[in-house]
Amino acid sequence: MPLMSEAAIRFGAFAVVFTAMAMWEAAAPRRQRSYSRFQRWPSILTIVALNTALVRILFPTAAVGLALMAGKRGWGLLNNLPIPPWAAVVTSVVLLDLAIYLQHVMFHAVPALWRVHRMHHADLDFDVTTGARFHPIEIVLSMLIKLAAVAALGAPALGVLVFEVLLNATSMFNHSNVRIPVRLDRYLRWFVVTPDMHRVHHSIEVGETNSNFGFNLPWWDRLLGTYRDQPAAGHDGMTIGIEQFRAARELWLDRMLLQPFRGPAGGYAITWRSAA
Secondary structure (H helix, E strand, C coil): CCHHHHHHHHHHHHHHHHHHHHHHHHHCECCCCCCCHHHHHHHHHHHHHHHHHHHHHHCCCHHHHHHHHHHHHCCCCHHHCCCCHHHHHHHHHHHHHHHHHHHHHHHHHCHHHHHHHHHHHCCCCCCHHHHHCCCHHHHHHHHHHHHHHHHHHCCCHHHHHHHHHHHHHHHHHHCCCECCCHHHHHHHCCCCCCHHHHHHHHECCHHHHCCCCCCCCCHHHHHCCCCCCCCCCHHHHCCECCCCCCCHHHHCHHHHHHHHHCCCCCCCCCCCCCCC
């Protein structure tokens, strides 16, 4: 699989899903916006561009390239098991999703990592762009963890590509401000993380922030005890964000980039005592 083709596939999927979710949000929003797209989107989309360039510079072959190398050299679990290719692809997608769930919990559990991750939670609204609002430091750390998981698992290149496209698409989907009928949502959230399910994770309430960590598959939250059905205040009444960064000025690019280094870690990290 040429790596240029992999990049084109990922960008094409991103563009299609982003456009579709942005149009859906405009046609059938779940909540009223607190801030306009003009106030939020320029800085977030600049972060997306910076993160994309950073990953391509630091990791030119990316996860798919490592998977190709691992396959040639016989690295990892799946490259040493007698299973059919289709089973290796499915298994790799599921286990890589579990790895991302555990990584997400870790970024909430360690105060130093929470400092980096909290830029994602400091968004004062919740829409399709929130799904790509990650600090560059977190993007680099996440890529290192993903590469380690791909090598250890011996995931096939096709499985890695499918996983990355799905993760990117579902992140935009489950962060979108779209209205889905309640009955349909309750059915869908057995198979995929829905916007109403993940929105709970962006509540200002600490107990709700530390729940519903899944991005793609919803099973890990249910199996590992981190699932929360609804926010206490309801989806229309809940407050998005965290306590520390509430001013509109925090939506600007410079403040977003400096957030990991400003103020205390806060009380959101999952620790045995409140993080200071």
